[in-house]
Structure formats: C-alpha cells, structure tokens
Amino acid sequence: MPGLDLEDKAKVKNKLSAFVFDIDGVFIRGEKLIPGARETIQLLQKRKDPFIFLTNGGGHTEQKRVEKLGEKLGLTLDPKQFVQSHTPYYDLVPEYGDKTVLVLGAHGDQIRDLAHKYGFKKVVTSSDIMAEIPYIHPFPEMTQAHHEKYGRNNNILQTTPISAIMFWSSPRDWGLDYQIVTDLLLSSGGFIGTRSPKNGDPSLPNHGFQQDNQPKLFFCNPDFLWSTEYSAPRLAQGAFLAGLKGIWETMTGGLEGVSLQYTIVGKPTDLTYVYAEKVLRAYAAQLHPTRDVGTVYMVGDNPRSDIAGANAFASRCGYVWKSVLVETGIHVPGDVPAHEPCHIAKNVQEAVEWALRTEKGKLAHGAE
Structure with a gap:
C-alpha cells in the first residue's frame, strides 16, 4: 500500500482513536475483575484516548454503575462515559x-x-x-x-x-x-x-x-x-x-x-449504537475540543451483540467502527463466532494493545 503524503498524514494524525467497551465478560465476570482490566483503563486515561462503556446490563442509574465499576477498578470514571441498555x-x-x-x-x-x-x-x-x-x-x-x-x-x-x-x-x-x-x-x-x-x-x-x-x-x-x-x-x-x-x-x-x-434497544440494535456514538462524540469533544474521532474500536465478548452491532452499524458521524472479540466471556476460545470480528484477543488488555498498534501503523502504511 502506498504511503500517505504530508497533508494526508496530518489529517490521520489529528484523528482520535476511541474505544467502546462492553463490561460483563470484558472487565468483570460475575463479581470478579478480569486480569488486565485496571491496567487497560489506566493506560487510556493516561493517553487521554476517549472511551465509553456500552453495556446491555442495567437496573441502576448511570451514576450508580460508575461508582460500582470504578470501585472495582480502583479508578475514577465519569457518568457521561456510560450507556446502559435502558x-x-x-x-x-x-x-x-x-x-x-x-x-x-x-x-x-x-x-x-x-x-x-x-x-x-x-x-x-x-x-x-x-x-x-x-x-x-x-x-x-x-x-x-x-x-x-x-x-x-x-x-x-x-x-x-x-x-x-x-x-x-x-x-x-x-x-x-x-x-x-x-x-x-x-x-x-x-x-x-x-x-x-x-x-x-x-x-x-x-x-x-x-x-x-x-x-x-x-x-x-x-x-x-x-x-x-x-x-x-x-x-x-x-x-x-x-x-x-x-x-x-x-x-x-x-x-x-x-x-x-x-x-x-440495546446491543446490537441500530438505535443503541446511534445513541452510543452520540455519547462518545460528546465525551471526545470534552477531552479534545479541536479534534474528532476517526476510528472506534468496539471491544466485547458476545459475537451476537457486541460484534454484530459494530459490524452492521453505519456511523452517522463518518467514524470507522472496528469490532474486537475477547475470550473472557460468552465467546469460547476455539469456537467460530457467529459474527466475525476484525480481531480476536485473549482479553481486553490485548485488544487495546492491538488497536493502538494498528493506529500507530496507519501513518507508516496508509489509512485503511
């Protein structure tokens, strides 16, 4: 693939990579924290990469979910980062x-x-x-x-x-x-x-x-x-x-x-992904007022909701959505997923590391 000229490279460099995460089976399983979960969020917070949580869970206010997950992670999260099923x-x-x-x-x-x-x-x-x-x-x-x-x-x-x-x-x-x-x-x-x-x-x-x-x-x-x-x-x-x-x-x-x-509503419905993209865009603008998102990595454990929804979604903002399937929840390692993701990772930490390597490679090898 031919390289980009300087103007195109500047455009790619100015675009943000963003993440949308499921919770159950990605960060926690039952009441237990999945290895690498805390380190993943710490890395993204340090880098100021925009990310939100998109879960089919519910039953509490967004503030309550923030407090509960934040307590498990030992980190501070923003209610504006949460989109629950309801x-x-x-x-x-x-x-x-x-x-x-x-x-x-x-x-x-x-x-x-x-x-x-x-x-x-x-x-x-x-x-x-x-x-x-x-x-x-x-x-x-x-x-x-x-x-x-x-x-x-x-x-x-x-x-x-x-x-x-x-x-x-x-x-x-x-x-x-x-x-x-x-x-x-x-x-x-x-x-x-x-x-x-x-x-x-x-x-x-x-x-x-x-x-x-x-x-x-x-x-x-x-x-x-x-x-x-x-x-x-x-x-x-x-x-x-x-x-x-x-x-x-x-x-x-x-x-x-x-x-x-x-x-x-809820994953994989289009209504939920439209809503989530609106929330993600607002949160990204809060972090980086002069920049917009280029690629969104949807990281989840359920091929029939997380992966199917991300694969089918037509962005209303011109974002490129990529699906990443982790092996810490619904998906069983070795099984053929019902909906094929862009990438399969062992856990959320490996998923994010792969995404960041992919973004880094764009400048050298051209935009996808």
Whole structure:
C-alpha cells in the first residue's frame, strides 16, 4: 500500500482513536475483575484516548454503575462515559413521563425508583398489580412474600390505563410477568381485566391484535444469554422475549401475518449504537475540543451483540467502527463466532494493545 503524503498524514494524525467497551465478560465476570482490566483503563486515561462503556446490563442509574465499576477498578470514571441498555429510555420521557407505565425487571423497588429518576412520574410494578388484584397470578406461592412487601395497592389500576410496558432488566418472576404482559396486550385501551373486541378481526392490521390503544411494549436488552461466574452462560432478557413470542403466537391462534409488536434497544440494535456514538462524540469533544474521532474500536465478548452491532452499524458521524472479540466471556476460545470480528484477543488488555498498534501503523502504511 502506498504511503500517505504530508497533508494526508496530518489529517490521520489529528484523528482520535476511541474505544467502546462492553463490561460483563470484558472487565468483570460475575463479581470478579478480569486480569488486565485496571491496567487497560489506566493506560487510556493516561493517553487521554476517549472511551465509553456500552453495556446491555442495567437496573441502576448511570451514576450508580460508575461508582460500582470504578470501585472495582480502583479508578475514577465519569457518568457521561456510560450507556446502559435502558439509557435510551430517556428519549421516551417526553411521551410517557406523565402517563402510567408498567416497569419490569430486578426486585423490590429498584426499577420503580430508577424509572422515577429518569423522569417517569406514574410508575407501576408487577408487585403493585399483585397487591391490587391478588388473583391475577394463579401460582404466587414462591414469590408472594416479596410482592406483599413491595406491592402498593393504590386502587387505581382498573380505572387507569397502562400506556407503556418497559423492561429495564431481566424479569425475576417470569410467570407473573408473562401473565400481566399478555393480559395488557390483549386488553382494551390498556385497562387491566378487559379484552379488546378488535382481537382477531381479519379486517384490521395484525388481525386486530395490539390495535386498540394497548400499551406499547419496550425491551432494552436483546441478549439471550449473559456471562456470570457460573460455568455456562445464563438466560437473559432476550430469553424472556423469545418465550413471550411463543406465548403470543399461541394466544393469537397462530394466524398468518400476526406478530408481536414491540420496540427493542440495546446491543446490537441500530438505535443503541446511534445513541452510543452520540455519547462518545460528546465525551471526545470534552477531552479534545479541536479534534474528532476517526476510528472506534468496539471491544466485547458476545459475537451476537457486541460484534454484530459494530459490524452492521453505519456511523452517522463518518467514524470507522472496528469490532474486537475477547475470550473472557460468552465467546469460547476455539469456537467460530457467529459474527466475525476484525480481531480476536485473549482479553481486553490485548485488544487495546492491538488497536493502538494498528493506529500507530496507519501513518507508516496508509489509512485503511
């Protein structure tokens, strides 16, 4: 490859290399820090290379995640560097901030409190529904004490429509949540305990299903599996969605042309990568006001989310996205990944070292 002239070299040199990191399976596994994680962040902070974290995890505010990861790393991080699976829900506040929404995921009042902090004022949980309508779930015996402790009976649910259903992390009581979500998607206008007369009407789009002001359905994490300290990956929010699709197909009679209608964010969706690029660009400008990013290295452990998303993403800013797969999480060394990355590294430290060598080589051998 021919070398660059002086003007082109100056342009390449002025461009920043940036990093987008997954967290679980890249920096931590379960509650344990992966070797090389701390040293990697220390290096990037010293070099002032812009980087953000893009995770399909959630359940806490960005500030809380910063504190938790920073404590494990023994380093100071900025909340502006975090994009969680549900961070794009901030964009839903103008439409749903004053409407009643059902929030699902985690336990206790964790998601209720989180949704309030995002700006959703009228928040209902599945425990609230159990408190007000005890017989909605026929098999409560294993989780009833939890719902009795955290449920709030405000006597409003049968007169107040639910406008949106939002998953913020993996559900805990799958049986109850499947029942409630299915009821609401078949309801008239989002009122619990009703059934829409439009359901099954062949003259309407989707045979009338979800055509009667039922709540809009939002998921924030497509991952079917996630990496924990257990020897094999565990089922995640994407598995719940897969199960719901099967239930929905049966509930709607398996009619041709009927599908479950929902919106999903989180890796590998385009919406999440657009959001992440916006956050990365803002953080890079904070560090280097007169320079812009040239290449973005997406480092992750899951070929079906991290790698697939980076490979498919069409940058809105003209950045070149490159995917790097690490072998410390979902991906098993020696397996052929479902989506081929630009590079495979043993761990995050090796991934970043490879990326920095690649950037250094551009000036000598030409821009890619």
